[in-house]
Amino acid sequence: MKVDLEVLGSDIKELANKVRSKLKGIQHSIEQEEGQNRSSADLRIRTTQHSTLSRAFVEVMSEYNSTQSDYRERCKGRILRQLEITGRNITNEELESMLGSDNPAIFTSGMVMDCKISEQAVSEIETRHAEIMRLESTVRELHHMFLDLAVLAENQGVLVNNIERNVRGAEEYVEKAKEQTKAAISVRKVSRRKMMCAGICLAVVLAVLIIALAAGLS
Numbered sequence: 001m002k003v004d005l006e007v008l009g010s011d012i013k014e015l016a017n018k019v020r021s022k023l024k025g026i027q028h029s030i031e032q033e034e035g036q037n038r039s040s041a042d043l044r045i046r047t048t049q050h051s052t053l054s055r056a057f058v059e060v061m062s063e064y065n066s067t068q069s070d071y072r073e074r075c076k077g078r079i080l081r082q083l084e085i086t087g088r089n090i091t092n093e094e095l096e097s098m099l100g101s102d103n104p105a106i107f108t109s110g111m112v113m114d115c116k117i118s119e120q121a122v123s124e125i126e127t128r129h130a131e132i133m134r135l136e137s138t139v140r141e142l143h144h145m146f147l148d149l150a151v152l153a154e155n156q157g158v159l160v161n162n163i164e165r166n167v168r169g170a171e172e173y174v175e176k177a178k179e180q181t182k183a184a185i186s187v188r189k190v191s192r193r194k195m196m197c198a199g200i201c202l203a204v205v206l207a208v209l210i211i212a213l214a215a216g217l218s
Contacts, residue, residue, distance in 0.1 A: 009138050012064065016142065019057055026050045061142065072135050075128040082121040082128075099132055 027050060033043055076095060083090060090098070 006134065009134070013138065013141060016061065023050065023054055023057065065139065065142070068135050068139060072132055075132050075135075079125050079128045082124045085121045099129065102133070 026046070030043065030047055030050060076092075076099070080090070080092075080095060
């Protein structure tokens, strides 16, 4: 289990760095095009996609960080229980201070070691302490990357919100245009009917006039 967690943590860190590197590369490419005053639909699409991916990555890493924090708390709880088994009661603040030490022997000072239960408790404490130290090392390594991406996603969030607002505005405009088009088609159909009626009436009137004129001339 210990090896599995270490391998998994290493794999996650490696993948996270690869994703971060790719996102930074895309961001650099976008900034270059923007610096050249290029504006195209393709650039806007890539900017939106990049922002969406950055936000998603930050959310995933936030969840990963939260999971690590939860696991750390569970490890702390097990350490506290094992310390209680050996008859040693400490506060959460004292435990946090002890966890800051690289020496696991700090937990065993003052314990009576002639009991098998105490030996098992010490083994459990040392295991959990080592796991917490590894977790904190991973957190420190990912902290800079997380902040970097969080700032990136936040900065791009303004642009994405503007784009999304423009898209919504365009959609509303399209819907209005559709309604106006439908209304125009309806009006055109009505106008055609009116014109046909007017034409028929005019033809009838002209026919009547022609007949009347012919009768008068005869």
